[in-house]
Amino acid sequence: MQNSQEKVYSFLEKWLDKSIKQYVGEMDGENNGHLHELIIRGIEKPLVEIVLKETNGNQTQAANILGINRNTLRAKITEYEIKCKSKT
Secondary structure (H helix, E strand, O other): OHHHHHHHHHHHHHHHHHHHHHHHHHOOOOOOOOHHHHHHHHHHHHHHHHHHHHOOOOHHHHHHHHOOOHHHHHHHHHHOOOOOOOOO
C-alpha cells in the first residue's frame, strides 16, 4: 500500500509542478489568481464524481473511500452540483 501511495504522490507532484508553473507563468503580477481554490476545486469535484460513479452512488462507501464524513460528502455533492444516484 505504501508503495502505491508513493507512486500517487510522485505523479501528483510532477503533474502539479508542470501545471502550476504554466499557470503562474501566464499570470500577470497584478492579478490575484486564487491558485489554491482553483487547484482544490479542479481536483475535488472530479474526484468526488469518480468515486461516486465507482461506488454506484453509494455515498457511505464513497465517503469511506475518500476518508471524509458522509455529511461532508453530501455537502460537496450539493456545492459542486454533482448529479448522482441517491444511495446512502
